[in-house]
Amino acid sequence: MKPTVHDIAQAAGVSLATVDRVLNRRPGVREATRKRVEDAIRRIGFVRDVAAANLAKGRTYSIAFVIPSGDNSFMHALKREIEEAKRRSAHERTEIRLVEVPPFDARALAAALRDLSAEPPSGVALVAVEAPEVVAEIARLRENGTAVVTLVSDLSAEARDHFAGVDNLAAGRTAGSLMGRFLTGRNGKVAVIAGSMMVGDHRDRLQGFRERLGELHPGLDILPVMEGHDSPEEVFRLVSQVLAEHPSLAGIYNLGAGNRGLIRALSERGASDPRPVVIAHELTPHSRQALDAGLIDAILNQDAGHEVRSAIRVLRARADDLPVIDAQERIRIDIFLKDNLP
C-alpha cells in the first residue's frame, strides 16, 4: 500500500496536523519535530496524493489567456483551442478565461494584465509584446504569486516562468535549409515577405533564413524584404508585383501571416515552368489546401493546440510547485509536406 499521511504521523510519532504543517511548510512546528517528520517522510517514501489534496482544499486553478484580437488564421486557431480547453476544463477543476487585446499594442496589453489583478488568476498565458510596461506588469503579477507563461512570442527568460512556442531563429534556418535544398542546382532570386520587422519573431525568422540559405546555396539572391503586415490583401499585392518583375523567380518565403494573399497571387500567375519554390508558416485550411495542390512546397508550423495545452499544464504545475516533463512541453517546429499532413 502506498504510504499516507497517517503512516508518516505514526512513523514520526506526531499527529496528522503536524505532518500537514511540515508538508505545506507552514509555521508552528519546532525545528526538531520538523526534522523527525521529514525523516519519516523520506524513510517510508511518501508521495503526496495531489488529487486528494486538491479535493480537500477545494482548489480550483484559474488561468487567464491574454491574446491579440487579430483576425489572422493562426490567432483564430489559438482562440479555438483555448475555447476547447475551456470546455474540457470543467472536468479538471480549472477555470479558464480568455481576454482579447488589440494586437501589437503594448499599452493595451499592460492594461489588460493590470486588470487581471482584480481577481488574480493562479496563472496567466499571454502572447507577449516586448515593451517595458508589459515586462513591469508581468513582474507585478509574478510577485503576487501568479505564474506567467509567454505564448508564441517570448520575452527574456527572466521575465517569465516559461515559454510555450518555437525558436523562431531555428524556424527561419529550417526554412532556409528547405529552400536551399529544394533549389539545388538552380540559381536565381528569392523573395521574402514578413509581417513587420518590428516584431521579434519575424526578425528572428528572417535572420535564420538568410544565414542558412547563404551558407547552403550562395547562388541564390535574396531580394529586399517586403512587409505585408500580415494582411492577405497587402501580401497579394506584393507577391503579384514581385512575380511580375521577376518571371523566373526561384523562391518565395512568407515568414508572416497573410497566406491567403500569397496563394491567390500564386494561383493567378501563369503556369510558367519552373515555378518558384514556396515556403510558408502555419498550417491553416487555406495553406493546407495550397500545399496539397502543389502551390506551396512546405509549411512550417507550430501546433496551437499543443501550445495551449502545454501552457495550461505548465501553469498548473507551477501552481502546485510540481515538476513538468520538459520533452512534453517543447513545442516542435513542424515541417509539413503534402505527404505528412495530419
Place this chain on the structure above:
Amino acid sequence: MKPTVHDIAQAAGVSLATVDRVLNRRPGVREATRKRVEDAIRRIGFVRDVAAANLAKGRTYSIAFVIPSGDNSFMHALKREIEEAKRRSAHERTEIRLVEVPPFDARALAAALRDLSAEPPSGVALVAVEAPEVVAEIARLRENGTAVVTLVSDLSAEARDHFAGVDNLAAGRTAGSLMGRFLTGRNGKVAVIAGSMMVGDHRDRLQGFRERLGELHPGLDILPVMEGHDSPEEVFRLVSQVLAEHPSLAGIYNLGAGNRGLIRALSERGASDPRPVVIAHELTPHSRQALDAGLIDAILNQDAGHEVRSAIRVLRARADDLPVIDAQERIRIDIFLKDNLP
C-alpha cells in the same frame, strides 16, 4: 458552486446511493427513478469529479507494456520512456509494468499476453506482430475488459482500441518527397535498406517511398531493396558495398534500424562530390550527430516519449470511459533537419 451528487439527490428527491447507481449504470433502480435522476443531472449541469471518484474507489490503474527486447536504439528509447513514466506514475495512481518479449516472435508475444491474465491489467500497450494467435490473445483480453493499444506497429482497427504510432505509408511518402526534392535536377540511382520485408511497417514505408519518388522524380532509379535486419553490422556491409558499386550513387534511404552501420559506411567513404542524399528514420544520439555533421540529410522520427505518454493517457481514458483529445494523441511524422533539432 459546481453541482455535486448531493445537489442531484436533492433535485431528484432521492438518496445519494441511488444517484450513484445511476451515474455508474448499476442495476437496482426502477426505470422511472432513473429517468428522474438523469433529468436532474442534465438540468443542473452536473459533471462528475473524476479525481474524487477515483479517490473514493481507491482506483489504481494498472498498465502493462509489452515490448520486444531487441537492442536497437529505438526500442531502447521506448523502454527508457516507459521507465520514466513508471517513475512518475506514483503520483498518478497508475502502476506500470514492462514486459519484454523476443522480437518478431508471435508465439512468444501471445504467450506473454496470456500470462498477463494472471493479474489482469486495466490496459495493455504492445508493439504488435500481425499473427492470428496475437490477435486472438488480444481479443481475449478485451473481452475481459482490458483496453488494448498498439504501439509503433499496428493491427487492423477492429483488433485493438487505439494505435499510438505513425502512418508508415505516409512516412515512406514523406521520405520519397524529400529525396525527390533534394535531388532536383540530378539523376542516378537510389539505394534502399530495410530491416525486413516481413514486417508491415517496413513494407509500408517502402511502398510509400517508391510511389512518391516515382511521381516526383522519374529520373531516379531505385535499386533493389536490401535487407539489413536492423543490424548495424549488416547495414554497414550493405551500404559499403553499394557505395563501392555505384560511386556516383544519388541517394540512400534507410527505412529500418541500424543507422550506426549506415553512418560508419558513409564516413569511411571518400569525400567524392557530389555525395548521396541520405534519409533515415529515428532520431538517436548517433543519427543526430550524423545529421549535424552533414552525413545524413534528413531524419524522420516518431517521438517515443509521446507514444508512451499517449498510450497511457488513452488507456486511462478507456478505463474510465472518458473521451480523449484526438489531436493530442496523434503521433506526428517528425521531419528533422539539422536546423530544427530539439
Place this chain on the structure above:
DNA sequence: CTGTTAGCGCGTTCAG
C-alpha cells in the same frame, strides 16, 4: 428497489 453511513487521502478549523 432504495436509503444510511462510513470512509478514500488530505487540509483545516478549533481546542488543548
Place this chain on the structure above:
DNA sequence: CTGAACGCGCTAACAG
C-alpha cells in the same frame, strides 16, 4: 507548539 475532529465529492457496504 500540538492534536482531534470534520469535510471536500464520491463510492461501497449494509440495512431497510
